Amino acid sequence: MTDQELTIERALCLLPDAKRILVMGCSGGGKSTLSMALSRRFDLPYLSMDRDFFWLPGWVKRDKREERALIAKAVAGERWLMDGTGSSSLDLRLPRAEFVIWVRMPRWLCLYGVFRRGLKHRGGTRPEMAPGCPERMPDREFLSYIWHFEERVSPGIVEALQRYAPDCPVLMLKSRGETARLLDLIESPD
Structure with a gap:
């Protein structure tokens, strides 16, 4: 994919020193679960694109200018782990990221992940979601976004990585097994 793509073993050497980590990917893929675990492990402030920037209570979208201003302020910080894809703000986030x-x-x-979390948190608010945004089952538009993510969103991510973070190391996780392995190795590095 890119010159900066890493193996899990190489990532384990770099991750502990990274002060600004960006975790992105399709909804339902496990970004938030992974992000919260890494945030705890490396003692980095956890920022959720959904909770902290995109949504206001009642599933109201935040104004784009305000959203970008909040993101710009957050990424100016020295230490963070940010969870979320948000292609429209990769130009702000990728140049500051030390690890992706x-x-x-x-x-x-x-799709399975989205339905599973919908059932698990139904009527309640997920920890990575803005207050007042109770979990709901996915609608047709959201399912279409997930179904077409690889062909519609991923090329823009590749382009943004090459444009805004050409030297930033990237670890790509393509299975739950790889994610579990990364977490296991981080928790017991010996």
């Missing part, structure tokens, strides 16, 4: 994890699961797994 791209959770690139197959679409069927992302």
Whole structure:
């Protein structure tokens, strides 16, 4: 994919020193679960694109200018782990990231993940979601976004990585097994 793409073993050497980590990928792929675990492990402030920038209570979208201003302020910080793809702000986030994890699961797994979390959190608000945004089952538009993510969104991610972060290391995780392996190795580095 890119010259900066890493193996899990190489990532394990670089991750502990990274002060600004960006985790992105399709909805339902496990970004937030991974992000929260890495945030705890490396003691980095956890920022959720959904909770902290995109959504206001009641599933109201934040104004784009305000959203970008909040993101710009957040990425100016020295230490963070940011969870979320948000292609429209990669120009702000990628130049500041020291490490990128791209959770690139197959679409069927992302669909499963979205339905699973919908059932798990139904009526409640997920930890990575803005207050007042109770979980709901995915609608047709959201399912289409997931189904077509690889062909519609991924090329823009590749382009943004090459344009805004050509030297930033990228770890691509393509299965739950790879994600579990990364977490296991990080938790027990010996």
